[in-house]
Amino acid sequence: MRFYPISLDVKGKRVVIVGGGSVAARKADRLVQAGARITVVAPKVAKSLADLADKGIICHVCRPFGPGDLAGARLAFAATDDREVNRAVAEEARRTGIFVDVTDAPAESDFATPAVLQQGELQITVSTAGASPALSRRIVEQLQAEFGPEYAETVDLFRAVREKTLTVTGGAAYNKRVFADLASRDLPALIKNGRKDEIEQILLKLFGTGFSLDPERAEKKDPS
Numbered sequence: 001m002r003f004y005p006i007s008l009d010v011k012g013k014r015v016v017i018v019g020g021g022s023v024a025a026r027k028a029d030r031l032v033q034a035g036a037r038i039t040v041v042a043p044k045v046a047k048s049l050a051d052l053a054d055k056g057i058i059c060h061v062c063r064p065f066g067p068g069d070l071a072g073a074r075l076a077f078a079a080t081d082d083r084e085v086n087r088a089v090a091e092e093a094r095r096t097g098i099f100v101d102v103t104d105a106p107a108e109s110d111f112a113t114p115a116v117l118q119q120g121e122l123q124i125t126v127s128t129a130g131a132s133p134a135l136s137r138r139i140v141e142q143l144q145a146e147f148g149p150e151y152a153e154t155v156d157l158f159r160a161v162r163e164k165t166l167t168v169t170g171g172a173a174y175n176k177r178v179f180a181d182l183a184s185r186d187l188p189a190l191i192k193n194g195r196k197d198e199i200e201q202i203l204l205k206l207f208g209t210g211f212s213l214d215p216e217r218a219e220k221k222d223p224s
């Protein structure tokens with residue numbers, strides 16, 4: 001296994017992207033969604049990046065890459081169309097201990113970004129360790145048919161139930177049993193088909209009163 005899969009919290013953290021073309025714009029788009037503080041260093045940027053800079057969402061340093069540009073960054077992307085510049089970015093990142101994605105040279109990279117299926121808080125990521133990004137994207141497109149918006153609702157439901165259960169009842173063994181039971185039911189299908197009453201019955205059976213899809217009902221039944 002070349003790459004170790006990880007879900008990274010980049011919120012509020014500084015990320016430097018060197019280069020401002022279509023690849024840089026694609027990386028920036030997802031980093032913005034994840035709340036990173038992004039600096040793009042490039043003499044020329046794509047329109048979407050210029051728009052983000054105009055709105056103050058990202059910072060654009062309008063000149064070629066130079067030494068010191070990665071200072072304070074937690075992650076870096078080398079995304080110029082110049083092999084030597086990308087190599088220099090990788091070297092500086094390595095020297096300063098910053099993880100770098102060299103977008104034209106997977107062998108020089110510390111990490112790579114996968115193709116992503118996003119439904120609310122559900123993420124399914126696909127990587128081929130650089131062998132074929134186009135195949136990764138195709139696999140995500142295939143998965144889209146199976147994992148629709150009902151999965152976003154399912155994840156929200158699990159989060160709500162879990163947050164409440166972990167605080168009001170004790171015991172990892174109990175939690176493991178009920179959550180395994182809940183996960184084994186086809187809640188996404190029930191949500192998709194509008195069968196909310198059946199979900200209510202499942203919640204009632206597993207967790208007793210106080211857990212409901214309907215916040216009003218949950219509040220009335222919950223004495224806490």
Ligand SMILES: C[C@@]1(CC(=O)O)c2cc3[nH]c(cc4nc(cc5[nH]c(cc(n2)[C@H]1CCC(=O)O)[C@@](C)(CC(=O)O)[C@@H]5CCC(=O)O)C(CC(=O)O)=C4CCC(=O)O)c(CCC(=O)O)c3CC(=O)O
Nearest residue numbers: 103104106112113114115127128129130131133134136137
């Ligand atoms: C290693 C990696 C490093 C990284 O970028 O993190 C990397 C490297 C390279 N990509 C290249 C080419 C293309 N990349 C795409 C698209 C995507 N590339 C993405 C990730 C990754 N690309 C990482 C590996 C992930 C994995 O293994 O799956 C995706 C999944 C996610 C994202 O960009 O965040 C995103 C799909 C997003 C979506 O869902 O839409 C397309 C398709 C298109 O543009 O339409 C093409 C043209 C077709 C083709 O070549 O397959 C080249 C050759 C460049 C050249 O020819 O010069 C290199 C360098 C090399 O291979 O040496």
Ligand SMILES: NC(=O)C1=CN([C@@H]2O[C@H](COP(=O)(O)OP(=O)(O)OC[C@H]3O[C@@H](n4cnc5c(N)ncnc54)[C@H](O)[C@@H]3O)[C@@H](O)[C@H]2O)C=CC1
Nearest residue numbers: 019020021022023042043044064065079080081085103104
């Ligand atoms: N990893 C991936 O997903 C993919 C990677 N690539 C590779 O990524 C690289 C970039 O591709 P595109 O974004 O399409 O290129 P592009 O030509 O659209 O953009 C290149 C950008 O690099 C900037 N640049 C050039 N010299 C620079 C310097 N000295 N300092 C800072 N910025 C500089 C330019 O101003 C421009 O903004 C290519 O080398 C290509 O091989 C291509 C497709 C996908």
